[in-house]
Amino acid sequence: TQHAMLTQRQNQALLEQQEHHISEMEEKNKEIIQINKGLEQKIEERTKHIWDLSNKDPLTNLYNRTAFLNTLDKNFATSQSHSNELAVLFIDLDGFKLINDLKGHATGDEILKSVANKLVSITNNSANVCRWGGDEFIVAINNTARNEVETIANLIIEALKVPIICDDELVNVGATIGIAFYEKGVKN
Numbered sequence: 426t427q428h429a430m431l432t433q434r435q436n437q438a439l440l441e442q443q444e445h446h447i448s449e450m451e452e453k454n455k456e457i458i459q460i461n462k463g464l465e466q467k468i469e470e471r472t473k474h475i476w477d478l479s480n481k482d483p484l485t486n487l488y489n490r491t492a493f494l495n496t497l498d499k500n501f502a503t504s505q506s507h508s509n510e511l512a513v514l515f516i517d518l519d520g521f522k523l524i525n526d527l528k529g530h531a532t533g534d535e536i537l538k539s540v541a542n543k544l545v546s547i548t549n550n551s552a553n554v555c556r557w558g559g560d561e562f563i564v565a566i567n568n569t570a571r572n573e574v575e576t577i578a579n580l581i582i583e584a585l586k587v588p589i590i591c592d593d594e595l596v597n598v599g600a601t602i603g604i605a606f607y608e609k610g611v612k613n
Contacts, residue, residue: 482556484534485541493555493563500553500567504607509568511607514578516544518560518585519599525560532591536598539589547580571606578602 480492488496497513504511518540525533537560544554544562553565564581566574581600588595 485538485556487541487545487562488553488555490555490557493553493557493565496553497565500565501607503567510570512566512569512571512574513605513607514564514566514574514581515557515603515605516562516564516581517601519601521560521598524596524598528591528594528596532596535591536589536596540585540598543584544581547577547584574604574606578604
């Protein structure tokens with residue numbers, strides 16, 4: 426009987442130890458799960474950051490040339506398969522080089538940011554906007570009638586005529602826009 430009681434106490438002690446170890450393991454598992462969630466979030470953030478570095482213009486936060494061409498390929502394929510029109514507007518800023526040379530690159534950067542914001546605003550984020558390089562921008566507009574594209578181009582020209590305030594000074598730039606249309610089976 427004594428031996429049975431001793432064995433029972435030992436078993437009880439072992440069960441208590443086992444419960445304690447299980448409880449510790451559950452806590453460690455919770456910690457590991459939290460750490461994994463944190464790591465996954467960091468990986469997602471770094472992946473997005475790497476994508477942004479590879480596909481976005483650091484000054485304007487618009488698509489860069491590479492990302493825009495990839496998007497344009499997708500838009501082109503969509504246009505082909507759905508008989509939609511695709512328009513591409515090539516925008517060159519008038520007078521920018523002179524302002525950049527006379528007022529400095531900081532003023533030039535502010536102008537480029539302002540132009541990017543105006544382009545995104547005018548296209549209502551429905552079009553793909555790209556800083557092609559320097560003072561050149563491109564806008565791709567999918568599934569829009571020619572007269573609407575021409576209206577958008579005129580809106581851009583008028584918006585860019587409005588002086589931009591840089592360092593408490595009004596600065597004027599303009600824009601020249603070329604438009605190319607694609608209709609299924611017809612390239613213009």
